[in-house]
Amino acid sequence: MEGVGERLARKCEQLDIPLLGIAPAERWESLPFHPWVPPEFRPRGIYPEARSVVVIGLPVELPVLETTPSIYYHELYNTVNRLLDDSAYRIATMLSELGWPSIFVPRDGYGSLDVLKDRPTAFFSHRHAAYLAGLGTFGVNNMLLTPRYGPRVRFTSILTTAQLPYDQIMEGDVCVRCMRCVRSCPARALEEGSYPETLTKKDRCTTYNLNLAEDHISPCGVCIKVCPVGEDREQYGRKDARMYDDPERFAEHHRAWEHVRAYSGRPGKNYDRGSDEVA
Ligand code: B12
Known part of the structure; x- marks a missing residue:
């Protein structure tokens, strides 16, 4: 008879989910680095009955991301978000129906970028969940980097009472610290620092995204676009991340991105305005 772990893997296959990782809820208590996720943000702080956390990941298509900031990347972001939420909800429902009460966590979980300026975190961190579920390691850009897609992957999580076969935490470092x-950060929000190598000036990043959102071309995503890590770069024939700084050698690509951008936002507008005020 098929076990709950196998049923889950089959469901993910049916839903075209390429990345799946599973962590026991106790892993949040082990404080793998500092500062760590506060207790109320941990799975059992949200769902006291949780035994396991299932994390799923969907890729962000690199050639679309390359057009950022653009309506094209904005639409891709919305599409991936919608699929993540729908899939997580369906997986949670399936597990509950099998006798293991489960709940989905939305892929983001904040009302608006304005709200984030005053309270810059969500109630649950999928990045930390994906790390503990063995899907990747943290990078200089503050994102979770996976071998397959680098940081170009979005996650969501399911909190479940089911006991499942767990994945090991990934060892080593996926980030190459280039x-x-x-x-490349247009908001100058990343800086080299002590933890985990960089610190993000969240308010700068949020303000820049707020400016883009006015013209429906948020989010930014440059820090995940330029990352040289990920098998997806090879898949799309974009192994060399220097292509973004070389409009002569990669003229065709730069022309394509400019074409899309010309139909997005407002030509000539400086979306970085205001970032300095919030530094
Ligand atoms: C709020 C938020 C934002 C805000 C704030 C950004 C920021 N720098 O945090 C805005 C809107 C600006 C934003 C931008 C982006 N985001 Co965002 N965002 C989130 C969201 C909703 C919540 C993050 C959170 O609150 N985590 C909880 C807290 C506890 O964790 P934390 O903030 O990471 O804090 C920890 C550490 O950073 C550290 N720390 C924090 N501050 C400090 C300060 C000091 C001094 C020290 C030492 C340590 C430290 O301690 C904390 C505990 O370990 C998550 C979705 C989710 N619910 O997880 C997506 C998420 C993190 N975002 C994501 C992405 C992809 C992006 C963007 C690339 C935009 C895009 N979609 O194209 C940019 C990248 C910005 C960047 N380089 O950090 C993905 C990441 C995927 C991945 N592969 O890792 C997520 C997981 C969304 C998803 N469902 O996939 N984001």
Whole structure:
């Protein structure tokens, strides 16, 4: 007879979910680095009955992301978000129906970027969940980097009472510390620091995204676009991340991105305005 772990893997396959990781809820108590997720943000702080956390990941298509900031990436972001939420809800429902009460966590969980300026965190962190479920390691850009897609993957989680076969935490470092993300950030929100190597100036990032959102071209995503890590770069024939700084050698690509951007936002507008005020 098929066990609950196998049933879950089959469901993910049916839903076209390429990344699946599972962590026991106790892993949040082990404080793998500092500062760690406060108790109320941990699975049992949200769902005291939780025994396991299932994390799923969907890729962000690199050639679309390359057009950012654009209506094209904005639409891709919405599509991936919708699929993540729908899939997580369906997985939670399936587990509950099998006799293991489960709940989905939305892929983001904040009302608006304005709300984030005063309270910059969500009630649950999928990045930390994905790390504990063995899907990748933290990078200089503050994102979770996976071998397959680098940071170009979005996650969501399911909190479940089911006991499942767990994945090991990934060892080593997926990030190559090239600092391309730090140099490329248009909001100057990333800086080299002590933990985990960089600190994000969240308010700068949020303000920049707020400016983009006015013209329906948020989020930014440059720090995940320029990351040289990920098998997806090879898949799309974009192994060399220097292509973004070389409009002559990669003229066709730069022309394509400019074309899309010309139909997004307002040409000539400086979306970075205001970032300095909130530094
Ligand atoms: C709020 C938020 C934002 C805000 C704030 C950004 C920020 N720098 O945190 C805004 C809207 C600006 C934003 C932007 C982006 N985001 Co965002 N965002 C979130 C959200 C909703 C919540 C994050 C959170 O609150 N975590 C909980 C707290 C506890 O964790 P934390 O903030 O990471 O804090 C920890 C550490 O950073 C550290 N720390 C924090 N502050 C400090 C300060 C000091 C001094 C020290 C030492 C340590 C430290 O301690 C904490 C505990 O370990 C998550 C979705 C989710 N619910 O998880 C997505 C999420 C993190 N975002 C994501 C992405 C992809 C992005 C963008 C690339 C935009 C895009 N979609 O294209 C940018 C990247 C910005 C960046 N480089 O950090 C993905 C990441 C996927 C991945 N592969 O890792 C997530 C997981 C969404 C998803 N469902 O997939 N985001």
